[in-house]
Amino acid sequence: MKKKIIFLLLIFLLVSIAIFAIFEYKKNNLGNNISKSDDTDILSISSYEAKITVEVNSNKNINKYVINQKYVEPNIFIQEIVEPESIKGIKITYNGDVLRLENTALNLDALYEGFNGSASNLSLISFINAYKTGNENEFEETDEEIILKTKVAKNQNKYQMYQKLYVSKKTKLPTKMEILDVNNNRTVYILYNEINLNKITKKDIM
Numbered sequence: 001m002k003k004k005i006i007f008l009l010l011i012f013l014l015v016s017i018a019i020f021a022i023f024e025y026k027k028n029n030l031g032n033n034i035s036k037s038d039d040t041d042i043l044s045i046s047s048y049e050a051k052i053t054v055e056v057n058s059n060k061n062i063n064k065y066v067i068n069q070k071y072v073e074p075n076i077f078i079q080e081i082v083e084p085e086s087i088k089g090i091k092i093t094y095n096g097d098v099l100r101l102e103n104t105a106l107n108l109d110a111l112y113e114g115f116n117g118s119a120s121n122l123s124l125i126s127f128i129n130a131y132k133t134g135n136e137n138e139f140e141e142t143d144e145e146i147i148l149k150t151k152v153a154k155n156q157n158k159y160q161m162y163q164k165l166y167v168s169k170k171t172k173l174p175t176k177m178e179i180l181d182v183n184n185n186r187t188v189y190i191l192y193n194e195i196n197l198n199k200i201t202k203k204d205i206m
Contacts, residue, residue, distance in 0.1 A: 042148075042167055042174065042197075043128055047072040050195040051082070054122060057187050066193075070205045071125045078205055079123075122190065124174060127165050144169055158182045173197065 047070075054065045066083035070076075075096030081087050093100040099112040131137055131150045138149035146167040152160065162180040167173065173195055179188035 042165075042172070043132055045073075045125075045128070045197050047200045048124055048195060048197050049200055050124065051193045052195075053191040053193055055189040055191075057185075057189075067122075069123060070200065071123065072200060072202045072205060076202060076205065077123065077125070122179075122188070124165075124177075124195075127163050127177060130163065131165075145175070159187045 049070045050068070052067050052069060054067060056063045056065070064083070065081060068078075068080045068082055070078045075094070077094045078091070080091040081089065089103055089105050091100075091102040093102070097114060101110045101112075102108065127148075127150070130152055131148055134150045134152075136151040138147075140147040140149070146169060148165045148167070150163050152163065159181045160179050161182045162184065164178040164180070165174055166176045166178075168175050174192050176192060177188075177190040178186055179190075181187050
């Protein structure tokens with residue numbers, strides 16, 4: 001019974017901080033290059049792996065997480081918490097149908113078949129899908145960055161209404177992402193400490 005309670009608390013925690021990066025992949029070619037001179041189309045990547053720092057603003061507190069993410073098209077996603085130590089090792093694997101939640105420290109291993117999770121704004125691929133299918137997008141440039149902005153569907157979480165992705169003109173790589181609430185207040189800040197695009201395949205992560 002105790003094990004079951006711990007497990008349920010972990011599920012609640014994961015949902016409450018919005019780190020379920022589950023998405024419904026949409027096959028389309030609606031994306032455009034972020035810049036005519038770019039040799040990397042951020043909206044058409046086939047895979048990525050990243051180490052990110054996530055800051056979640058809630059009730060005047062800031063909670064920080066370090067997370068490793070891996071994605072391979074069309075729908076394989078793996079996410080593992082590195083910090084804080086109290087939830088280190090929680091790992092989520094999703095293949096488009098089956099969600100697996102693992103934690104070796106707590107001896108937890110659960111499978112959810114036919115999982116139909118909603119998109120999370122914490123993954124790069126979910127931002128890309130939202131931008132490619134959205135009809136309220138904006139595009140800005142500074143001397144150093146490309147800024148892509150999109151608004152999620154009206155029925156989504158009001159605390160995650162808008163998203164901004166910043167891409168370095170020099171490296172052609174994402175540097176950070178911001179998630180804003182319905183009043184344009186920042187609720188989540190994502191810093192890309194390390195990221196590689198189109199370097200891994202399915203056999204590398206499964």
